[in-house]
Amino acid sequence: MTDQHETQAHAPVEDSLRLVVDSLSRHKLVEELVHKQDMPRHELVESLVHKQNLVDLSKKLDGLHPADVAYILEALPMEDRLLVWDLVKAERDGEILLEVSDAVRESLIDAMDNRELVAAAAGLDTDEIADLAPDLPKDVVQELMKSLDQAKRAQVESSLSYDEESVGALMDYDFVTIRADVTLEVALRYLRFLGELPPHTDKLFVVEREGKLIGTLPLKRMLVHDPEAHVAAVMSEDPVLFHPSDEAADASQAFERYDLVTAPVVDAQNRLVGRLTVDVVLDFIRAESEQDLLQAAGLREDEDLFTTVWKAAKNRWLWLGINLCTALFASRVVGAFEGSIEKLAALAALMPIVAGMGGNSGSQTLTLVVRGLALNLISRDNARRLVLKELGIALLNGVVWGGIMGLVTFMLYGNPALAMVMSAAMLLNLLVSSMAGFYAPILITRLGHDPAFGAHVLLTFITDSMGFLIFLGLATMVLL
């Protein structure tokens, strides 16, 4: 992808969306008229108006940055989306497919035939083809691979071979290399000979024979140093670099820490194999944080806002099923105390408070631990100190909120023993939930999973079941 659109006017993209929606509704109005009236003359006129309208819309779309077209496609219901997609010039299909979300991409690909798909992907860079490949039909991928020369095919295959969350899957092959023993003057002449530099180029990669990386040459330095100087004298000899197998999350933290724009990727023999750029890192960070939010609500994947009810429901079922199981378990805990509840129905009214406060307080601990784990701030060295701190907070909260709820219970029911059971149960369940909030994400991380997904279910399971058990158990022992 070139940067031809980089310099585009910055009219709010929401305005473009409104314009498209207006055109589409005019278009539909015309269509309705055409279908209702059977007068040939009118038909002719309206069909012309209609065509003109779509031609205007198509022109408007041509002028938009691919990311803006992608935004419009995301915001349109299926029928309108496919109409707009038809109006987009075929040669832009590839770059737009790269910009839309996975869910919308699927809907667009479904609407294209194999020939169109091959044509759309053929115009892309190899790292971009690798990004699209998992979403394309198998025969399209095969045909695409056949159309590439050997070097490019190897690049696509290499990109596809890396884990999705690794640097290898994010890197591109779009970099400029230079030798260390030439002068800046020669380097500048070489750049002028190239005529165009890859997007985001802020530095050249300095390599020796066999492609081993020995340094980087920031463009800024080329500009301010004497042209007679040698590259070797001006380059950075110890740049931040990555390996294809490095985790993308670590690389993105390094981009943030060291304020990088691009960085070289090298293999185990220090041979340059690719390049990581800040725009890809930015997209990765955004995608990760979105995924965390979606996963926390048990959405297995990003949902197209206008997907079918059936498809959306399937996306949400696993989560609801798991939660039903944990709720059933908690329900059986309550079931074991039905005798006590029959005698004192107030227990049924109070028990959700014990469970709920445990869940809320535990999720505060959990959120801080998940964040600490993501930033590598939690280690064996400091874990004990953190546990003690969280237990301290839970104790303080237990005394404060347990005390308040004890008072409230006494005022509501006039039963001092019940009030004391309530206070004690709140305190105990807050202690339990601080431990659950601390260890649930650590356990799930140790098992090799992302704590954003399962930790909350595990926490709720514990705080609900234990909350009911502690409160009803104490009540049964003390009151009945």
Place this chain on the structure above:
Amino acid sequence: MTDQHETQAHAPVEDSLRLVVDSLSRHKLVEELVHKQDMPRHELVESLVHKQNLVDLSKKLDGLHPADVAYILEALPMEDRLLVWDLVKAERDGEILLEVSDAVRESLIDAMDNRELVAAAAGLDTDEIADLAPDLPKDVVQELMKSLDQAKRAQVESSLSYDEESVGALMDYDFVTIRADVTLEVALRYLRFLGELPPHTDKLFVVEREGKLIGTLPLKRMLVHDPEAHVAAVMSEDPVLFHPSDEAADASQAFERYDLVTAPVVDAQNRLVGRLTVDVVLDFIRAESEQDLLQAAGLREDEDLFTTVWKAAKNRWLWLGINLCTALFASRVVGAFEGSIEKLAALAALMPIVAGMGGNSGSQTLTLVVRGLALNLISRDNARRLVLKELGIALLNGVVWGGIMGLVTFMLYGNPALAMVMSAAMLLNLLVSSMAGFYAPILITRLGHDPAFGAHVLLTFITDSMGFLIFLGLATMVLL
């Protein structure tokens, strides 16, 4: 801040942390020995060892990037943190204070006297001083302002005048301008004369008299075009630009969409007033997504992992208090049906399932709506369609999960009427919760608040209270 550390070796920062922790524990061991043994000779030797150890540690810290020192400070308990902070060279204090989280920054600033603080901040750029200023004591800020020349003071004041979430608060004043009527050759000579370019410079800003922006000149283009060409012929005439009052969230979306590295900020008269860079945007995006996660768990601000129990508890109380109120309300709903529960204690065991499934399903809707609102994908045009889709999903889920729970209830209690009440209540509460999940974030956004904070409380309040009301109400009517 210069980019002198940009080219640093990339040894994992976790290794540095381990090294610091080891040094510190050796240091403590020596201190213990020194304090326990009262032999002068030993003391002398050990005090030397001890000093040597700290000198080594100090050297190690000198070699680290400020962001890495910041990471180490974050990961250390208070006592060790302040020891390490003392070992950091005074002239680096400012850049490190910029890198640490708000919570840790507070702890470091507390440990410094006014003279040290003024010295630390004096070495920073004006936009960085403005970032620190809100956390500094008032008299330190006053003294700092006095030490600045008029132009710089105006920059700090201007940065401080903008809303924290606006482009004005994020921009810097570190850019290179050029006239349109000179040749690239002259421009290149000018850059060489400057000797150093601001960090992240990927383009020069082309201005005419009175500082009006007329275009940008990417360094890449300077390098590949004929030096005889005029800036006017090579520049981009219609760059993406921002105004200081633009929302930072919108600007960061533009950086993502258009893959920007830097962008000019202009006032209403199109005069260049600042520059936005991708590293600041990256930090903003990360901070926002962290804040969303923290707020979702009711943490009012970022918590230092090693803060005091008292301080952490205060940070969490507002949330727990609000949740206690909503839980109390739900409890009173149950209380109204205590008569029914006394007759049929199974109701107490089943009611948390109805409430819980409503909460889980509603939070799925809520998460998608919050995301759609953040991306501006939800409008009046498509809201009705989205509501219908969510209602459709709730209906489908209600039939499926309500059906399953009806069966389970029948198997557990052998009471067909109770099973039917359970199914109906699940279905109804899922419908209610899909509406609550849809409208809660929209309502809170309309009221001018961030939906990440209050929407979930509102949702839980509705799904719990309505879940209990629907289930217990139906049961009382049908069964008793």
